Amino acid sequence: MADMEACVRGGLGALPVSRLFVRAIRPGRTACIVVHAVVPDGTALDVAEADRLRGAILARLAARHGPMVADVIFTTVEAYAAPAAGNTGMTAAPDGSRATQAAWQDAAPCKEGDGTASPA
Structure with missing residues (x-):
């Protein structure tokens, strides 16, 4: 799990993140990964930038933990991200x-x- 979180943090680059939640299960050969990144209110993050970051995160995760299915979600509301x-x-x-x-x-x-x- 720590390695997955490191992959995610690397893909986030310089984006300010106040909380990061990474959840994963591997019911067989495929890892199912859910990432919630809580960004501070007022963070400039449009859909194109979110997609670019999501792509970087997915590429890093796939290189280390594939095959996988992953969702990467950005929010400013911690309650939407908390387990x-x-x-x-x-x-x-x-x-x-x-x-x-x-x-x-x-x-x-x-x-x-x-x-x-x-x-x-």
């Missing part, structure tokens, strides 16, 4: 601000096929 997101009482509100789970207890439940989401 227990949605289960600790701390989560992000639908507008992206930080809020407690109780803040949206009255949210409407999901309806089949309407694409809405409610707290877990």
